[in-house]
Amino acid sequence: MIISSLINKKVVKRKVSSIAFDESFDVVVVGAGSSGVFVCDSASKEGLNVLLIEQSKTLGGMHVKGNVTGFYMGSNGGSYESDVEKNNSDDVFYSNESNYELKQIRVVERLKNSGAKIYISTVILGIYFDENKAVGVCAFNGEKFINIKASFIVDATSDGHLLRMFSVKKRYGRDFDGSTAPFTIRRQYLQGETYVTNNSDSGHVNQYDEFDFSSKIISARANAKKFVNTKKFINLASYAGIREGLTFKGEETLNYKDFILRKHTDKALFYAYSDLDKHGYDRAVEEEGFQDWWVISNLSTVAVNVPVPMGAVVPKGIKGIVTAGRCLSTDCYTQGAVRMNKDMFRLGECLGVAISHAVKKGVDLLDIDYNKYRERVSELGCFKGNVDRDYAFQTNKAWYDNKIKVTGKIPDKKYENLSPSSEIYFPVEFDIKKCYDLLYTDEPGVALWSCYIYKNRKRLANYLYNQMISTENKLYKYNLAIALGLLKDKRSLYTLIEIIENRDCFYFKDNRRSNQFRSVIAVCLLGRLGEIENLSTLDKILSPLEFENKIYHTLEPNYMFHRHKDRNFLYFQMITHTIVSYIKICKRNGVTNYQKYLTDEKIRFYTDKILSGMGNAQSIEETQNFFKNVYKIK
Amino acid sequence: MKTYEIIVLGSGFTSLGIASKYDSTLIIENKECLDVNFYEPYKSYKYTPFTPTLKGSKRLNEIFNELNLFDGDRQNVNGFDVALCNYAKEIGAKILIRTVVVSIEKLKTNYKVTVYNNGGIKSYFSKRVIDTRSEKLNASFTVLFVSDSKEIPYIEKAFNGKVYKAFYDGWYALKISAENFDINDIKVYVYDRWKSSNIKAKILSMPTDFCYDSNNPYCDGFYLNPIEAFEVGESL
Numbered sequence: 001m002i003i004s005s006l007i008n009k010k011v012v013k014r015k016v017s018s019i020a021f022d023e024s025f026d027v028v029v030v031g032a033g034s035s036g037v038f039v040c041d042s043a044s045k046e047g048l049n050v051l052l053i054e055q056s057k058t059l060g061g062m063h064v065k066g067n068v069t070g071f072y073m074g075s076n077g078g079s080y081e082s083d084v085e086k087n088n089s090d091d092v093f094y095s096n097e098s099n100y101e102l103k104q105i106r107v108v109e110r111l112k113n114s115g116a117k118i119y120i121s122t123v124i125l126g127i128y129f130d131e132n133k134a135v136g137v138c139a140f141n142g143e144k145f146i147n148i149k150a151s152f153i154v155d156a157t158s159d160g161h162l163l164r165m166f167s168v169k170k171r172y173g174r175d176f177d178g179s180t181a182p183f184t185i186r187r188q189y190l191q192g193e194t195y196v197t198n199n200s201d202s203g204h205v206n207q208y209d210e211f212d213f214s215s216k217i218i219s220a221r222a223n224a225k226k227f228v229n230t231k232k233f234i235n236l237a238s239y240a241g242i243r244e245g246l247t248f249k250g251e252e253t254l255n256y257k258d259f260i261l262r263k264h265t266d267k268a269l270f271y272a273y274s275d276l277d278k279h280g281y282d283r284a285v286e287e288e289g290f291q292d293w294w295v296i297s298n299l300s301t302v303a304v305n306v307p308v309p310m311g312a313v314v315p316k317g318i319k320g321i322v323t324a325g326r327c328l329s330t331d332c333y334t335q336g337a338v339r340m341n342k343d344m345f346r347l348g349e350c351l352g353v354a355i356s357h358a359v360k361k362g363v364d365l366l367d368i369d370y371n372k373y374r375e376r377v378s379e380l381g382c383f384k385g386n387v388d389r390d391y392a393f394q395t396n397k398a399w400y401d402n403k404i405k406v407t408g409k410i411p412d413k414k415y416e417n418l419s420p421s422s423e424i425y426f427p428v429e430f431d432i433k434k435c436y437d438l439l440y441t442d443e444p445g446v447a448l449w450s451c452y453i454y455k456n457r458k459r460l461a462n463y464l465y466n467q468m469i470s471t472e473n474k475l476y477k478y479n480l481a482i483a484l485g486l487l488k489d490k491r492s493l494y495t496l497i498e499i500i501e502n503r504d505c506f507y508f509k510d511n512r513r514s515n516q517f518r519s520v521i522a523v524c525l526l527g528r529l530g531e532i533e534n535l536s537t538l539d540k541i542l543s544p545l546e547f548e549n550k551i552y553h554t555l556e557p558n559y560m561f562h563r564h565k566d567r568n569f570l571y572f573q574m575i576t577h578t579i580v581s582y583i584k585i586c587k588r589n590g591v592t593n594y595q596k597y598l599t600d601e602k603i604r605f606y607t608d609k610i611l612s613g614m615g616n617a618q619s620i621e622e623t624q625n626f627f628k629n630v631y632k633i634k
Numbered sequence: 635m636k637t638y639e640i641i642v643l644g645s646g647f648t649s650l651g652i653a654s655k656y657d658s659t660l661i662i663e664n665k666e667c668l669d670v671n672f673y674e675p676y677k678s679y680k681y682t683p684f685t686p687t688l689k690g691s692k693r694l695n696e697i698f699n700e701l702n703l704f705d706g707d708r709q710n711v712n713g714f715d716v717a718l719c720n721y722a723k724e725i726g727a728k729i730l731i732r733t734v735v736v737s738i739e740k741l742k743t744n745y746k747v748t749v750y751n752n753g754g755i756k757s758y759f760s761k762r763v764i765d766t767r768s769e770k771l772n773a774s775f776t777v778l779f780v781s782d783s784k785e786i787p788y789i790e791k792a793f794n795g796k797v798y799k800a801f802y803d804g805w806y807a808l809k810i811s812a813e814n815f816d817i818n819d820i821k822v823y824v825y826d827r828w829k830s831s832n833i834k835a836k837i838l839s840m841p842t843d844f845c846y847d848s849n850n851p852y853c854d855g856f857y858l859n860p861i862e863a864f865e866v867g868e869s870l
Contacts, residue, residue, distance in 0.1 A: 006754030055734070056666070058842065059818050065666070065842070092828050094780055094836040101840055105825050108818045120816070123734050123750050140736060140750070164754065188839065190802075195838075210753040214731045215723075221667060222719035229702045232802050233712050234778070235674075238842045239666050 003138060004166040005126035009208070011167055019128060021136055021149035025051040025117075026359050028137055028150040030124055033061020034344035035324035035351070036156030037107050038080070042352025042380075044114040048359055051117045051148065053124065053139060059111060061158065061325075063341045064104035067186040067237035069197045070097050073303055073394060074342030075273035077384035078349045083110070095195040100237075122146075127153065127165050127321070134166075134320035151320070152355050152365075156348070158325035159207055159245035168315040169249035172208070174332045176285040177629040179204055180244035181278065181336060182618050185220050189231035196231075199241065201279055203617035204625075207242050219617070243279065243326075243339060250329025251366060252311025256337065260293050261453065265309035267370050270350040270382060272306040272343040273389055277336040281569070282622040283516070284576035285633065288528065290333050292452060296486055296521050298445035301511035302428055305389040306337055313351065314365055322365055324351050350377050392425035393511060400424055432460070444479040445510035451483040461489045468495060478504070478518060485525035493529055496522040497537050505551045505570065520573045527581025532589050541578040542597065547571060547609050568613025575606050576626055583633045595631065603627050637759040638728075641747050644766035645669045645729060646854035647694075650718060651867020652764065653727040654690030660758055661729040662749060668718050668729070671843045672768075672854040673711040679800050679807060681709040684859035691865040694721050698861070710801040712778075714860055738763060764870075768848035768855045773812035775820050775844055780804055781835030792831040793824075805838070812844045820844075 002013045029040045032054035040052040058065060071084075083106040084098055093099040111118060121142055128136040128147070136149040155162035163170065173180040182201035189196055202220035206212045217240050224236055252265070256276060276294060278286075283295050294300050312329040313322040323329075324347055326339035353376050357368040377383055397418040418424070429435070432450035439447045454460050461484060468480035468491075478499055484492035499522040506518045516524075523541070526534060540546065552571045579598065586594035610623050638660045642649045645663035647670070653659040663669055681704055686695045697717045703710040722729060733751035741759075748757045778800060781789070786797045786806065795810035812820055821840055828837065848855035857863040 008756055009753050055732075057817050090829075092825055092833075092837055094838050101821070101837070102825075104818075105822050108822050120818070125736070125750055125755060140734070142734065159752075161752070190838075207752055210730050210733065210751045210756075211728070213752050214729050217667065217731060218719045218729060219723050221716060222723045224716050225701060225720060228710075228713040228716050229700070232805075233710070234839050235712055236667075236715060 001135070002129050003126040004129055005138075006161075006165045011165065013166075016128070019136070019147055021147045023051070023146065024149040025049050026150070027051070027152045027154060027355055028053065028148055029154040029156055029324075030137070030162055031055075031061065031154075031156035031158065031325065032059045032107075032111075032118075032120075033156060033158055033325055034063050034341055035158075035348035036061070036154065037111060038078075038345050038348025039154050039156060039324050039352045039355070040116045040348075041079070041110050041114045042349040043356050044116045044352075046353055046356030048356050050114070051119065051150075052111065053119045053122050053137075055121070055123050055157075057120050058104070059118070059120070060104045060107035062239055062241055063344075064100050064107060065237065065239035066241045067100045067188060067197060067235075068103075068241075068341065069095060069100050071341050073274040073277075074340030074344075075271065075346075075389060076342065078342075078346040078380060078382045080342065080345040080349075081381070094190075095197065100197075124162060124165075127162060129166065132318055134318065137162075151359050153321040154324050154351070154355070155321060155327065156324040158327055159242070160248065160323065160327040162321065163246070163248055163315065163323065163327065164208070166318070168318055170246050171248070171332075172206075172246045173244070174285075175287065176632060177625055179280070179625065180206075180332065182280060183216070183220070183243065184241045185217070185224070186237040186241065187224050187227050188234040188236075189227055190234070191231055200616075201618050202240075203621050204280075205240075205242065207245060223617070243277070244332060244335045245327055247328065247330050247332065247335060248323075249316045250312050251314040251316055252309040252329065254306070254308055254312050254328065254330045254334050254338075256331055256333040257289055259304050259306045259334075259337070265307050267310045267366075268307040269310040269313060269354065270308055270343070270347050270377075271389070272308055272338040272340065272347075273303055274306070274337045274340050274343070275301050275303050275394065276333055277339075278333075279336075280622060281572065281619060282576060282626055284524070284573070284580045285626065285630070287333070291524060292486060293449065295516050295524055296482060297448040297452065298508045298510040298516070299449060301394055302445075303392050303394045303425070304337065305391070306334070308338060308347070310354065310370075311366060319364055322351065322355070324348055346382050349380060350382050353377050353380070353382075391428040391430065393428060395424050395426070395511070397422045397424060439479045439483065440473065440476050442475065442506075442509045444482070445508060448479070448483050448486060452486045457487050461487045461491075465489065465491045468492075478506075482518075482521055482525065485522075485529060488529065490529050492525065493534065496526055496529075497534065500526065500537055500541075503549055503551050516573060517570065520577050523574070523577045523581050527577070527584040530581065530585045532585065532591065535582060535585060538578050538582045538585075539597075541574060542582070542602065544602070544605050546574075568610050571613075572610045572619070572623065575610065579626075579630055580633050583630065587634070598630075635757075635759055637744055637761065639760065640762045640764055641745065641758060641760040642764050642766060643735060644853070645731070646672065646766055647718065647857075647860045647863040648766050648852050648854055648867035650694075650721055650725075650727060651690060651864040652870055653722075653729075653867075654725055654864075655868050655870065659728060660760065661727060662733050662735060662747070662758075663729060663731045664734060665843075666732050668715060668722065668731070670711075670714040670718055670854070670860075671841075672845060672848075673714045673860055674841060674843075678858055679708050679711060679798055680858075681707050682858040682862075684862040684865075686861050686865060688865055688868045690721075690725075690868045691861050693724070694718075694864050695861050697721055705801070708799070708801050712801065718860075764852055766850070766852040766854070766867075768846045768850060768853045770844075771847040771849065773815075773844040773846055774809050775812040775815070775817075775824070775841065776810075777808045777824055777840050778838045779806055779808065779835045780838055781806055785833065785835050788831075789833055789835065792827060792833065806835075809845075817843055
């Protein structure tokens, strides 16, 4: 037997001749967050002997200690629904809509009722392995070490703190620079008599570097100054909301392309439901597949159904330990879509059932009878309405009303009586035969993606091209050029360049945030399709004179649906996409001296101009990081 | 391996006071943020005057004023966390949050402090170790709520506790004994009792930990004014 630990950030294995375990459980769950609590509750209800270990003194993870009142995305179903029902009829707290304090009370009630044993203020220092099977943990409660035997260990720490203690292939962040989504800290205050709880992104943090983690969190808390001296300030959340951590090689790995292209797994552990939630500004350096969906097709707020395979919680080649929470075997983009509170509850509940089936049969998790598992979690309501859930634009009534005000479009009566915070889901069907008309509109995203996934691309491209060269309608023509560009058809280039030369800053109205203006989309596509002779178009953007263009200084009416009101944001997008496209064209065409165009002087100029308006911690980091790493672009 | 001048256990005002004086200070904190816990759970909204005399304490006092944390005879304890983080950021204090102390060994000439945190298990060395943590005396729990004043006597009776005026008009703090509770249970207790007593006042928030008294002069809990606690550290 060996004990495997993380010492000075390295996996260290040490042989142990024999170990007398102090205690023994069917399941040891580490981390009392959203998923850990529900694994514990569910496995206990299924008859297992469960121990829950939590590092801090309090139970409930980000959704309570991060002061997350209410829910964002994620889908319904499962035993948490009864908690929500109770919360919504409660009036003890100033804000009672699933207040985070109420959520914590429900967590404590749930755990007390589960009969599971709970250790708080306890950390795991090592994991015992018998060959490739995890058989126990070494815990420390501040006073003594406790060796605990377990049939199954669940790493529900969200950041994979147990995974880091043993050898399994891990990765962190996106390919370009290893960066993860920005973190945030929520604040609570009264504005007049209204209870406000909100947050803004606070930059990027590497939670595995103890000094970076500590200084960034302290710095972000310090930045709440303006909320303290101008509002009736209540508090900051005790936990920072860290959205993304390491992923690992599992028995199965879930990739974002799987679910945006609707490839289903045969053995779903559970179903998540969310948009691809990026948060960062630096979209120019993301993977092209992600850009197809998020940047070019404007689908950043389309919620997608994500079937998470059972094998995504099982580290490759390792037995006896599985993960829960947002630390799954995925790519970094999927992490943004599989982390919502409701989904994490349901992940925990489903995993508890799966583990109980495995323990009772004495088999590995992937060898349980899947049909029996599915039957049981369906009984519990965990698969209710999730299996074939549609894609949908997720937004709220306030956004919808504003859209009506701006566009003058006639409201849909069914949304009239909703409260401003009510969620609205507009179902989406990707079928170009049914949605072709959208290419005539300022909401072409669904049609663009439908073109992208259409089977007979060549035939479609010919049709789009003929339409593009014969139409007088500029909106239609430009949308067709983008559709053609998505299909990698070089016949789009002439019109894409026209869009860029005009510095067309039209914004599509598909979604309520994060969409790009049209020139940036065209620049992005030019980088993929362009030739050497097209570099002159990009050269003009890289000239310092570019910043004098009025689009970076005047608010255009078409800009109003975008949340970034400062002009420098446009400049940031234009410059970063242009540089990336420039490098892509050069590399593809064997030009090697492109670095001379990006002089230090130019980089200083761009940085100064960008940051003169976008001065928050996140934009500073992303701008500096971009220029530091940009030559890594493939 | 670097040897720090001082390793400070606990990250309250006295700890930052020490860090303001000694460049080579490492602060180790168990929680996810700086520990203003002695003030955060509304220990005292009543302002106890203290005039800072040292460089660091004067600057911290300025930050308090920038944040408008003092008003007449009251202080806004809710903002202490943000104030201390601003000070820590300004001086670039070396701090490790979410860090558990596993062992402290006295070596021949220095100390070896072994911890567990996001970086795994690691040891740090220092010439001196100062423990600012409390001995956890007289645990109390304080609930911040909004109410009209008529209901206050009823609330005090229902909880056998004491209600204090908080910083803003109409805000109050109910302080109750927390002996024999853990922090998770007491929240459920307060909630159940609030509901069963049919109290109309609305709870704004509950603290993340108990508040304790302390006999440790390096512990914030020993002082009513945080600037004073800071100055004790700074004058070490």
